[in-house]
Amino acid sequence: MATDLRISNISKIYPGCIANDNVSLQFKSGKIYALLGENGAGKSTLVKILSGVISPDNGEVFLNEKNLKLSSPLDAKKNKIGMVFQHFNLFDTLSVFENLNIDATEDNKSLRLRINEILKKYNFSIDLDVPVLNLSAGQKQKVEIIRCLLRSPKVLIMDEPTSVLTEQETEELFISLKKFCDEGILIIYITHKLKEVLSLCDEVAVMRKGKVVSVSQTQNEKVETLANKMVGQKLAKIRKKINISKNKDEIFKVKHLNFYSDDPFETNLVNLNFSVKKGECLGIAGISGNGQNELFQILSGEIITPNTSIIFRNKEIAKLNPKQRREYLMAFSPEDRISQAAVPELKIYENVALNNFKSSNFFEKGLVNERKIKEHSKKILSDFSVNTDNVELKSQFLSGGNLQKLILGRELITAPELLICYNPTWGLDVGAINYIHETLIKINDQEKSTILISTDTEELLKLSDRIAVIYKGKLSKIMPSEEVTPEKLGVLMGGGSID
């Protein structure tokens, strides 16, 4: 039977923010719908309303012309609306089977039977009796999907499902979603990734600041048109002037970088040698898990490796810790904003104070110079257009993009000679990505250098002057970026060789 889901005039107001402003949308089964928007556009609020987690201030939801009262998640379930949240709603310490059993009404034996049927039908391979915390992100998502499928849903909502998946897992997910769609399940796909919308979905609704600003067929859209709708203004195309000149000084030089670890989850690094010139951006490409983590930690001084030589501004710094390296004007932006770069429970100005220098005088005789830190933080917030001027705000309330701007601001305000960043735009929306890219280019324009470790090839091609690929802990030869194509990178990242 065909399913028809209609949202009519939904509004939800939080103190100081209109999350959903009179949203009306219509969905019909047999199609995959995209709900597109930047972080904070109101997508998540809307799906939380659809799944009964929160209730709207105004408006109604109709399923096949029946007015639904969704006052708890139970109501959504009863009405066959399934939901896969961005942050998994699983119980880590329970086994897969227990996770699926928790809201089942049948006995264990027939449940197991039904689960096995689903596993077989969609080619999922998951051990039902291991605890969920042992699963990969992709497998966890499959458990969530199975949980929905067990209730034979009419509507399946996926909230930013690919943010934690590898490319392989993403492809598998898309295949499954298309299957579900063919079987008559209405799929609503929430994302801020434009390419996914174009490759997977049939129709796309764009949200901005709580409002639906456009509904259209994806075949009539392009990445640029969707991006402009999403951000609400024309995004400036960024192009970088490649500036390689042979006679510039080498500011940073790494020799004989070796790293050996007993931990099976770490990658060994084998004899890496490279250098960075003044005003240059060196890109390091690779599929994640090929040694980027270890490389970043060694470059930042979190891990000290023996017999490695790191020369920075004509000084040997291989034995220095991150703080000492910062004093020599290096700066670092790690991949994980929440747990490595900032402390989410601390206020903005406290996070700023974490990166303190002798010269910045944040601390005097063991006391915190709050006034000075706050002034400094305000300057960062305005210079790097972070979307708040309240330095007392806890960092966890900043969106990913704003947090990244704050972190970059904190690192850059000291005018470092070399910035090393690892996936600086991971999980951000186009507006924020654009801003970060502009900032990184500006650094090079000011004759400062950057090392960009990234898994995003497009980003690397856009920003780097020279590119190398890391594969299983080994570095390829370093190539000028005008000689590099996405295809070449792809081959090297997969472990192949070119020429």
Added chain:
Amino acid sequence: MSLDISFIGILIGSIMASSVPLILAASGELITERSGVLNLGVEGMMIIGAISGFALMVITDNLFIAIVGSMLSGIIISLIFGFLTQSLLTNHVATGLALTIFGIGLSAMLGKNFVGIPGKEFPILFSSLKESIPFFGPILFGHSIVLYFAFALPFLTNYFLKKTKLGLVVRAVGDSPVSASNQGINVILVRYCCILYGGAMCGLAGAYLSLIYTPQWIENMTAGRGWIALALVVFATWSPIKVLIGALIFGGITILQLHMQAIGFRIPVQFLSALPYLMTIIVLVVISRDSRKIKLNTPTSLGRIFYREK
């Protein structure tokens, strides 16, 4: 002193009796903690159970009413904790500490008129078998019904948590209340129930002290057993069977060191008194070394305040 076999039997029997309040209180608290609630009021709930059990026994002269009443009083006082932490979202640790202080004070006030009143003999089961079978007699027979219940409880708790749907729900709530709520589970209700159950078991543990173990009312008679029970739960890594083992070790060494003191071992008394605490911790830490199992048994959300998004 001759350590004949029947003496050892009696010794083991008395060790079992001394560990009963620990087993009861710890098993109750274990369920509470498994649902993600950290109730540090165990000592307070126990002492309230002790005085209300004893007072009811004196007033009604009915042991059944006394036992049931002690559990009810445990429930009522844990309801205060539940209301504060679950409905008013107060901090678990601070509220639990306050509950203990409150319980000790209240019990002292209520108990003023009951000091010095002799207790009533509590019926023991199979008393004839206790005498007639050497060694095993005093171990297996001649105990109160509460003791048998206490020794069955860890196994029942284990079965409940591992095999029943409700146990699964309790574990799920303790693991991730947000996920549970999104799955349509009423997290607050589940936690209330677990808190009240914990209160009932602590009340019973207190009544065991004042009605059976040392049948009289003495101010502050729980003497820190509630804290030991709390520690047992943690060091047993939230496993009911290990709680039982820990309680027996603690009770065992407590009794043994008393005997050692009586015999006059040349070991400082202070060290002997510290021995039960030391040994219990060492043994439980050693048997719970598997870090994977610890991770699976630990209620991830323990002590964190949960509220539903509106």
